[in-house]
Each structure stands twice: as C-alpha cells, then as structure tokens.
Amino acid sequence: MAEGVQPLIQLSDLGKVFYTEELETHALSGVHLDIDRGEFVSIAGPSGCGKSTLLSIIGLLDTATAGEYQLDGEPVQGLSVGDRARIRNEAIGFIFQAFNLIGDLTVYENVELPLVYRDMRGSERKTRVQAALERVGMVHREKHFPAQLSGGQQQRVAVARAIVGEPLILLADEPTGNLDSTNGKAVMDLLGELHDDGATVCMVTHDPRYADLAERTVHLFDGRIVDEESG
Amino acid sequence: MAPFQFALSWRLALRHFIKSPASYLYGAVALALGLGSATLLFSLVQGLTAPLPVPNGEHVLRVVVVDPIRGHAHVTIDDFHAWRMHAGSFESIAAVAVSERRVGTRRGDFPARVAHTTADMFPLLGVEPMLGRWPAEADGTTIAIGEDLWATTFEGDPAVLGRAVRLDNEVAIVVGVMPSGFRFPRKQDIWQVVAADSPRLANGEVVSRLKHGVSRMAASQEFTELMQAARTDREGVPATATARLIGFTEERGDRAEHAIGIALLLVVLGLVLLSCSNVSALLLERNLARTRTLALHQALGARPAQIALQTLVEALLIGGLGGILGAAVAHVGLLFLTTTLADNLTYFWTRLELDVASVAFAGALSLVVAVLCGALPAWRAVRTDAGRTLAEQAQAIHGSRRTPVSWVLVNAQMAFAVAVVVAAVGLATILVQKPWEIDLTAEFSGERVVAAQIAFEDDAIVANGSRVEVLERMLERVRAFPGVQSATVSMGDWLASRARSFGLRRVAFGDEPFGDDRGVPILYITPGFIDTFAINLVEGRPFDARDTGSDAGSADVAIVTEEFVRARLPDQASVGRRFRLDQGGGRERAFRKAASCRTWP
Numbered sequence: 001m002a003e004g005v006q007p008l009i010q011l012s013d014l015g016k017v018f019y020t021e022e023l024e025t026h027a028l029s030g031v032h033l034d035i036d037r038g039e040f041v042s043i044a045g046p047s048g049c050g051k052s053t054l055l056s057i058i059g060l061l062d063t064a065t066a067g068e069y070q071l072d073g074e075p076v077q078g079l080s081v082g083d084r085a086r087i088r089n090e091a092i093g094f095i096f097q098a099f100n101l102i103g104d105l106t107v108y109e110n111v112e113l114p115l116v117y118r119d120m121r122g123s124e125r126k127t128r129v130q131a132a133l134e135r136v137g138m139v140h141r142e143k144h145f146p147a148q149l150s151g152g153q154q155q156r157v158a159v160a161r162a163i164v165g166e167p168l169i170l171l172a173d174e175p176t177g178n179l180d181s182t183n184g185k186a187v188m189d190l191l192g193e194l195h196d197d198g199a200t201v202c203m204v205t206h207d208p209r210y211a212d213l214a215e216r217t218v219h220l221f222d223g224r225i226v227d228e229e230s231g
Numbered sequence: 232m233a234p235f236q237f238a239l240s241w242r243l244a245l246r247h248f249i250k251s252p253a254s255y256l257y258g259a260v261a262l263a264l265g266l267g268s269a270t271l272l273f274s275l276v277q278g279l280t281a282p283l284p285v286p287n288g289e290h291v292l293r294v295v296v297v298d299p300i301r302g303h304a305h306v307t308i309d310d311f312h313a314w315r316m317h318a319g320s321f322e323s324i325a326a327v328a329v330s331e332r333r334v335g336t337r338r339g340d341f342p343a344r345v346a347h348t349t350a351d352m353f354p355l356l357g358v359e360p361m362l363g364r365w366p367a368e369a370d371g372t373t374i375a376i377g378e379d380l381w382a383t384t385f386e387g388d389p390a391v392l393g394r395a396v397r398l399d400n401e402v403a404i405v406v407g408v409m410p411s412g413f414r415f416p417r418k419q420d421i422w423q424v425v426a427a428d429s430p431r432l433a434n435g436e437v438v439s440r441l442k443h444g445v446s447r448m449a450a451s452q453e454f455t456e457l458m459q460a461a462r463t464d465r466e467g468v469p470a471t472a473t474a475r476l477i478g479f480t481e482e483r484g485d486r487a488e489h490a491i492g493i494a495l496l497l498v499v500l501g502l503v504l505l506s507c508s509n510v511s512a513l514l515l516e517r518n519l520a521r522t523r524t525l526a527l528h529q530a531l532g533a534r535p536a537q538i539a540l541q542t543l544v545e546a547l548l549i550g551g552l553g554g555i556l557g558a559a560v561a562h563v564g565l566l567f568l569t570t571t572l573a574d575n576l577t578y579f580w581t582r583l584e585l586d587v588a589s590v591a592f593a594g595a596l597s598l599v600v601a602v603l604c605g606a607l608p609a610w611r612a613v614r615t616d617a618g619r620t621l622a623e624q625a626q627a628i629h630g631s632r633r634t635p636v637s638w639v640l641v642n643a644q645m646a647f648a649v650a651v652v653v654a655a656v657g658l659a660t661i662l663v664q665k666p667w668e669i670d671l672t673a674e675f676s677g678e679r680v681v682a683a684q685i686a687f688e689d690d691a692i693v694a695n696g697s698r699v700e701v702l703e704r705m706l707e708r709v710r711a712f713p714g715v716q717s718a719t720v721s722m723g724d725w726l727a728s729r730a731r732s733f734g735l736r737r738v739a740f741g742d743e744p745f746g747d748d749r750g751v752p753i754l755y756i757t758p759g760f761i762d763t764f765a766i767n768l769v770e771g772r773p774f775d776a777r778d779t780g781s782d783a784g785s786a787d788v789a790i791v792t793e794e795f796v797r798a799r800l801p802d803q804a805s806v807g808r809r810f811r812l813d814q815g816g817g818r819e820r821a822f823r824k825a826a827s828c829r830t831w832p
Contacts, residue, residue: 052622053618053622056619056621056622057618059530061618062616062619081534081613085529085533085535086532088529088530088531088532089532089533090532094530096621100523100527100621102243102524104243104246105243113239113528113531116236117531161531165532173621
C-alpha cells in the first residue's frame with residue numbers, strides 16, 4: 001500500500017456472530033483487512049471458514065457485529081437500509097457462483113438493472129449497457145433470456161452487470177464454481193483484464209489455480225485471517 | 232421513483248403472468264368474488280337512491296307527514312292548501328295521486344296507470360312534452376300519454392294529438408306525448424290534470440321544488456308549523472304531526488331494512504377481507520419461492536421502496552384482473568336482480584345496472600384492495616436477508632410449494648367466498664323485495680281468494696258519507712256471485728301496501744295510562760274477513776252481525792293475535808277483556824276482545 005493513501009476497503013477488528021436459538025456462531029473474529037484501489041485480492045479457505053460472510057459484509061449485504069468498516073474512507077457501520085442500498089448500487093459490483101441472472105429479464109435488461117435502480121436516464125443506460133456487453137463479448141445475445149445461454153455465457157453477462165455501473169470494487173464469490181474449466185478460465189481471464197484496466201477485485205475462491213491469479217491472497221480459517229501472501 | 236422503474240416492475244409482473252397465469256387468475260377470481268359483491272351492493276344503493284331525473288331533481292322533494300304515534304300518515308288536501316297558500320320556501324308545489332284505469336281506444340281496452348296531478352306539476356318538474364302540450368284543464372278532459380304507450384298502442388302516430396280516449400267511463404282528449412322514459416311519479420302511462428281540491432288527490436303525494444338556498448330542514452319546519460296550525464284550527468285539538476321534505480327515493484328505513492342492510496354490508500366487507508387474505512397469502516407464497524431473486528435485487532442496489540414496488544405491482548395486476556372479473560360478477564348479479572325484482576322497483580328511473588359510477592367504484596376498490604393485499608408481502612420482501620440468502624447456493628427454496636393442507640384451506644376459503652356471494656345476492660333480493668312488508672298473505676290460506684282495491688272517486692259519495700252503504704251493497708252483490716263463499720272489506724289497502732302504513736294505535740287495559748310505545752297496527756274489517764281467509768281462532772268467536780251495530784254505550788269488539796296476548800296479557804284470560812285505543816288528539820275508543828287468532832291479518 002502506498003504511504004498516506006487511504007485504502008478503498010478498511011476492516012478493523014471485524015467480527016460477526018450469528019445467533020440462532022441458544023447457539024452463538026462466531027463466523028468472523030478480529031479480521032483486519034485493507035484493500036487498495038486497483039488491487040486484486042483473493043480470499044481463500046475451507047468451506048465454512050467465513051469467506052462468504054466476509055464478502056457479504058464488504059458488499060454491505062450484511063453487517064458486522066463488531067469492529068469497523070470504512071469504504072472509500074467513509075464508515076459504513078450504522079447506515080440506513082436505503083443508504084446501504086445506494087452504496088451497493090453505486091460502489092459495488094457482485095459476481096456470484098450461481099450467476100444469479102433474473103430469468104424473466106433479457107440479457108440487456110439484466111445488465112441494465114443496476115442502472116435502473118440508480119434512476120439513470122434511458123439514453124445513458126443504453127450506452128453503458130452496450131459498452132458492458134461489448135466488454136464481455138455478449139452484445140449478440142442481448143435479446144436472449146438467461147435460460148437460452150450456456151453457463152459461461154451467463155457468467156459473462158453477470159460480469160457485464162457487475163461492471164456496468166462502474167463500481168469501486170468487484171466482489172466475486174466463487175465465480176468459477178459452476179463452470180467447467182474452459183469457461184472458468186475464460187471468466188478468470190475476463191476478471192484479469194478488468195483488473196488490468198484498473199478495476200479493484202476481491203474474489204472468494206477454493207481453487208488455488210485462480211487464487212494465484214490475484215496479487216494477494218488472504219487465507220481464512222475459523223473466521224480469522226491466518227495468512228496473507230502476495231502473488 | 233422514476234417512471235421507468237414502474238415500467239420495469241410492470242414488465243416483470245406481466246412476464247410472470249404470461250409464464251404462470253394460473254396463480255394470478257386464481258388470486259383474481261378470489262378477489263373478484265369480494266369486489267363483485269361490493270360493486271353489486273354499490274350499484275344497488277346507487278340505483279335505488281338515484282334522484283328524480285328532472286332538471287335540478289335534487290330540489291324536487293316529497294312532503295311526508297309523520298304522526299308521533301302512528302308513524303307515517305296521509306297528507307290531506309287541507310294540508311296541501313295550507314302549504315300552497317302560505318309557505319314561502321318552495322318555488323312551486325303540486326299534488327299527485329295514482330290509480331289504475333281501463334283505457335278504451337278504437338283498438339280495444341287495456342289497463343293503464345294514470346297519474347292525477349294538479350296543473351302546476353309539469354312546470355314544477357320542468358319536463359317538456361315530446362309532442363303537443365301539457366294537459367292544463369282541471370276538469371280532467373285532457374291527458375298526456377307516455378312515449379311507450381304512444382309507440383305501442385298508437386303506433387307512434389303524430390295524429391294521436393286531439394284523439395279521444397276513454398278512461399273508465401270518462402272521455403279525455405290526448406293533448407301531449409311525454410318524452411321517452413318519463414313515467415312520473417312511479418310507472419305511469421297517462422297524466423290527467425285535476426282540480427286542487429279533487430277527491431282523486433286523496434291519499435296522494437305533495438311534491439314541491441325548493442327555492443335555491445332554502446334548506447330542507449327550514450322548509451320542513453315551515454311546512455310543519457303551517458300544517459299544525461291548520462289542523463289545530465280544523466280539529467280543535469293541538470296537532471302533533473310533523474311534515475318532512477324528502478327525496479323520492481329516500482325512504483325511512485325500518486329496523487328490518489337497517490338490519491338487512493348492515494348484514495349485507497358486513498357480509499361484503501367480510502368477503503373483501505377474505506379475498507384480501509387469500510391474495511396476500513398467494514403473494515407471500517410467491518415471494519417465498521423467489522427469495523433469492525428478491526435478495527439479488529437488493530444486492531444490485533434496489534432500495535426498499537423499489538423492492539416493495541415489485542410486489543405491489545403484482546398485487547395491482549391481480550387487483551386489476553380481479554376488478555374486471557368483479558365487475559362482470561356484479562353485472563351478472565344486477566341482471567339477475569333486475570329480472571327478479573322488476574315488479575319491486577318502485578320508480579321509473581330506478582336502474583340496477585353497471586354504470587360509469589359503478590365501474591369507477593370497482594376500479595377504486597380494486598386499487599385499495601390491491602394495496603392492502605400487497606402491503607404485507609411487500610413489507611416481508613423488503614426484509615429479505617440478502618446476505619444469507621445469496622450465500623446459500625441451492626436454487627430451490629424448500630417449503631415454497633403448497634402442501635395439501637394449504638390447498639384444502641385455500642379452496643375452503645374460496646368455497647366459503649362463493650357461498651357468501653350467493654348469500655349476499657339473496658340478502659340483496661330480500662332487501663329490495665321487503666317480504667316482511669308485503670307478504671302477509673303467506674300467513675293465510677290464499678288459494679281461491681281474490682282481492683280488489685276500492686277507491687271512491689265519486690265526489691257525492693265522499694261528500695255525504697255514504698261509503699258504508701255503498702260497501703254493504705257491493706258486498707251483497709259480490710256474495711251473490713256464483714261460487715263466492717264469503718266476502719269481506721277491510722279498511723286500507725292492506726293487501727297491496729306495506730304493513731307499516733296500517734294505523735298504529737296505543738293500547739291500554741282497564742284504567743292504565745297509555746304507554747310511550749308506537750302502538751300496535753290496527754286493521755278495520757267486516758265480519759266475513761275471518762271466514763274468507765279461513766283464519767283459525769285460538770279461542771273466542773269470529774265477528775258476526777252483533778258486532779256491527781252502533782248501539783250507544785256498547786263497546787266495539789276486536790280480535791287480537793296470539794303474539795299480542797303473549798306480550799300484553801301473559802298468563803291471563805284474554806277473551807272478554809276490555810281495552811282502550813288511543814285515537815290521537817286525546818280521544819279514546821273502548822274495545823272488548825272477542826277472540827285471539829293464530830295468524831296475523
């Protein structure tokens with residue numbers, strides 16, 4: 001991290017406890033993590049170690065029960081539901097393992113969705129959607145529905161949806177988990193290209209091949225960061 | 232929220248609908264039952280309370296007289312003259328009475344409903360004849376006919392003007408044809424002008440058009456004061472009856488009407504709520520099945536209002552479909568009621584139909600119901616835990632499918648809703664038919680009983696008080712007809728009119744004072760009444776010739792119902808008991824009870 005530059009993501013002593021009936025589950029404990037602008041960080045670890053929970057908290061889909069979280073220098077703990085939604089819409093792009101495209105919307109409409117929630121004008125939406133689809137090579141499929149696409153194509157559309165709003169960070173949760181190796185590699189190549197163009201990427205993965213593509217890998221075990229290594 | 236977000240929500244909802252229409256239609260049918268019965272009720276009230284369709288019809292009011300003891304009472308010709316001469320709150324005032332006459336033309340005889348009015352009725356109403364002029368001659372020699380009669384009996388011949396027709400034994404000249412649909416005051420075919428003091432106006436109605444700016448209350452007050460002053464002068468005792476000005480379709484509802492109306496309202500309200508809960512459950516179930524999609528929308532930055540909008544739009548789609556189906560249900564119900572109740576619709580302008588107001592009501596109610604249905608599912612959708620939901624990789628959401636028990640419950644609700652709709656239509660029918668008012672003959676052995684209404688229109692008979700003699704002669708002649716076993720006369724139009732129009736009199740036994748109750752209905756009859764209707768007496772004897780005399784000092788006799796005995800003489804011998812009737816104005820009449828009967832004449 002460059003001296004004096006504010007990290008994009010700054011987690012300090014972050015903890016997350018789930019309360020179910022009489023049981024307390026400590027999903028995360030004492031997590032300290034900084035992610036700089038333009039960095040490609042992967043989070044690795046065995047199942048149930050808290051990777052997805054950490055990603056949910058970074059993506060403002062969940063809140064920590066302890067510690068502090070600053071996004072782009074602003075504390076995001078205690079924000080209202082509406083403010084968290086606005087920040088998610090403007091600053092964060094999600095890529096999921098299961099693609100999570102909306103089956104009733106076309107490829108174009110799926111990619112357009114974050115911009116619709118941003119109240120953006122139609123002409124600007126169109127320009128951005130076209131650019132995002134071109135970026136992932138899916139313009140020719142814009143009128144198709146997700147069910148008409150292969151898994152690899154769906155994930156490319158999901159990447160287009162994640163980048164269309166020009167977010168501060170891309171959060172990818174096992175983006176290759178549902179893909180064969182060829183499609184998985186294609187998606188990872190795409191993420192690599194986005195990173196090369198300046199995107200900040202934080203990716204959760206089991207797969208050591210893809211974890212190694214990141215500049216830095218954070219290893220989680222039982223909710224704690226146990227190791228960090230630079231690629 | 233930007234319009235394109237509404238567009239997106241509608242697009243999604245319509246695609247869901249096209250993909251799986253069954254669940255939407257199921258919800259729409261559930262709502263249609265509630266919305267349909269509510270719209271039916273609205274249209275019914277609209278139709279039955281529509282004002283007189285003449286220019287500024289809301290200012291044209293009936294004058295009714297209310298006796299504090301007997302309830303509704305007749306307006307007398309003297310009352311009419313008092314108001315006409317001295318009241319200042321109206322622009323014009325007129326009287327009208329109706330009768331049925333046989334009309335004789337060159338083509339034959341047929342019955343027709345005739346309105347006898349004072350000459351100022353037509354200017355008061357502000358309705359111009361379609362052809363010719365208003366009849367103006369107070370001797371009854373000119374008439375106007377209705378457009379329907381003109382088109383059918385006179386085949387739309389413009390030369391009908393000036394043609395002579397026979398009304399019973401009179402001859403009148405047709406001078407005008409009234410516009411299509413005009414059948415004032417109820418369903419009349421012919422209008423004949425009579426003098427303001429004509430006996431034909433007895434038992435008629437007084438109609439007035441209020442001056443602008445004069446309230447009903449002020450006018451009623453003025454009419455009451457004038458009427459009471461005139462009656463007090465005439466009768467020598469203080470008059471207590473009051474006059475009220477009301478619209479033609481504003482009836483004074485009695486308890487039974489109110490009870491049925493409230494029951495109907497509650498049934499419809501319950502049905503709407505039941506439909507709402509059904510659709511709400513449907514939407515909740517849909518949202519449960521797509522929790523992951525809702526979470527995804529949140530992850531992409533949808534604000535709570537935007538998440539809620541999607542569910543509300545789906546509720547609106549179901550509500551809209553339900554509203555359309557509901558309007559169809561109401562339309563069918565109204566057609567059924569119109570067909571069934573045609574004879575019970577008193578006024579010529581009463582239309583039980585799905586008009587613009589009814590459609591607007593259905594639309595507005597659909598909107599409200601849709602928002603109500605969607606509110607809870609929308610709130611639950613907003614509260615979706617996006618982080619946890621998206622962390623679950625499995626696409627299938629367990630528990631989203633309906634269990635057999637759930638299906639049974641929902642279908643039971645639907646069956647109940649259908650039953651409630653049928654009950655609502657039944658109650659509406661009862662409300663309009665008012666069987667408790669007119670179906671008195673159901674208590675009697677009505678087979679082979681023929682009834683006729685008698686009206687005295689010969690001024691001489693009315694003037695010299697010889698009505699009793701005329702009736703006795705008539706009864707003798709009727710009894711002499713072959714096949715007639717017995718004949719009777721009752722005072723008042725009791726077979727055709729409403730129970731509450733019977734005279735109400737307070738009753739007291741011995742020397743006890745009269746109570747504060749409204750009294751009991753009294754019917755004056757001739758001795759043959761009990762035989763004619765084959766009424767079973769519980770005890771005592773029927774009337775006979777002994778009871779028709781007018782010996783000084785002898786008490787009148789009465790037959791009372793078992794219900795009356797149970798209420799007023801519990802566990803006491805009733806035959807032979809004497810009681811007094813309050814005749815109003817401080818006058819009393821003594822009676823001796825001759826019998827108790829099982830049924831109520």
